[in-house]
Amino acid sequence: MxxxxxxxxxxxxxxxxxxxxxxxxxxxxxxxxxxxxxxxxxxxxxxxxxxxxxxxxxxxxxxxxxxxxxxxxxxxxxxxxxxxxxxxxxxxxxxxxxxxxxxxxxxxxxxxxxxxxxxxxxxxxxxxxxxxxxxxxxxxxxxxxxxxxxxxxxxxxxxxxxxxxxxDPAVPSLYDSALLGLMWSSLTGFLHALALVGTEGVTATEFLPFATGWLRAVGSFMPGIAQQVDAGAYPGEEATLETQLPPARHLVHESELRGVDATLPRFTRDLIERAVDRGHAGDSYARLIEQLRAP
Known part of the structure; x- marks a missing residue:
């Protein structure tokens, strides 16, 4: 019709x-x-x-x-x-x-x-x-x-x-949930960062250009992560989980020290720690997909 x-x-x-x-x-x-x-x-x-x-x-x-x-x-x-x-x-x-x-x-x-x-x-x-x-x-x-x-x-x-x-009519809803999850986790991370720098009197507007510039850089990491996830191989050629674990722990400590909710950084730290404990210290950040996937 x-x-x-x-x-x-x-x-x-x-x-x-x-x-x-x-x-x-x-x-x-x-x-x-x-x-x-x-x-x-x-x-x-x-x-x-x-x-x-x-x-x-x-x-x-x-x-x-x-x-x-x-x-x-x-x-x-x-x-x-x-x-x-x-x-x-x-x-x-x-x-x-x-x-x-x-x-x-x-x-x-x-x-x-x-x-x-x-x-x-x-x-x-x-x-x-x-x-x-x-x-x-x-x-x-x-x-x-x-x-x-x-x-x-x-x-x-x-x-x-x-x-x-x-x-398959189900696919758009799946993409919707996945993309909204990406949005919310990014925005929650931004709010956590604002709360952290705000303890020193830094305003959200002052911090904004640093956050947006950094997110553009983070976006440039995603194609490499996607390629590793699809390949099921996670070589730590540029940065390993072992090198990322100390700063992840520092973020948790800094948040707790300044009275900022540390739930989000603790989650990230725990993911990295579990991967390292399982023998993946030399792998890239993409390795964490294995913990997020359904068993």
Missing amino acids: STTTPNGRSDVTVIGLGLMGSALARAFLRAGHRTTVWNRSPAKARPLVTEGAVLAGSARDAVAASPLLVVCVRDPDAVREVLEPVAGELAGRALANLTSGSSEQARALAGWTAGHGADYLDGAIMMTPPGIGAPDTLILYGGPRGAFDVHEPVLRALGGATTHLAT
Whole structure:
């Protein structure tokens, strides 16, 4: 099913108009797509209607309005709550679910959607609402490649870095969790550093250029680590765990000395100590992946 016109415009429905859902609808409107919107609380749709969106009178009308349904609600259970009563309208359409959830939930929703004759794309938005529609905004999709290819021109309005990862709809949720973990661990490390230097009256703004410059350098280490992890070999050609253990211990001591929570540096120190105790003192930092992997 397609209503794409020669100029590349198409009909799309957005279900769920919280901060993110509203941002998605606005991006479609900016791109010139005829955008139908629906929310269980109709008041949230009013600003979008003034901007050109079409308000559906019911969830059934919202589903029937477009070949592409974009859903962004509270959680995967809410997706089912909204669509179950109108599941008969799904046949022949594509459902792009941009609701945060687990990989297990993505597979379950994919099976449910296929059972009603619709294509299912699970998406992970790696951006906050203000960044929706930007050229570098990354949105990851999993599901049938054919369905993605058909609707990619419309979905690209949400982010210029729109990417299809796999036919398995669970993969985007897995990437989402992994990337968020990377973000939170980095930001927590930054906050720990600010707390540490703050004990000497150094402001966060003063320390910021040193932190951002150092993180760029740290990013340059990642390709080598990735190559070693994929190879399953961890030669300590540039720095060994044995040489990194003393500064890791110093960080714990400095944190404790200054009354700063040392949970994060203790975790790192303990990982290194265990690897050294197991005979891997001459290996690189990449060796620690073996302790983080599931047995």
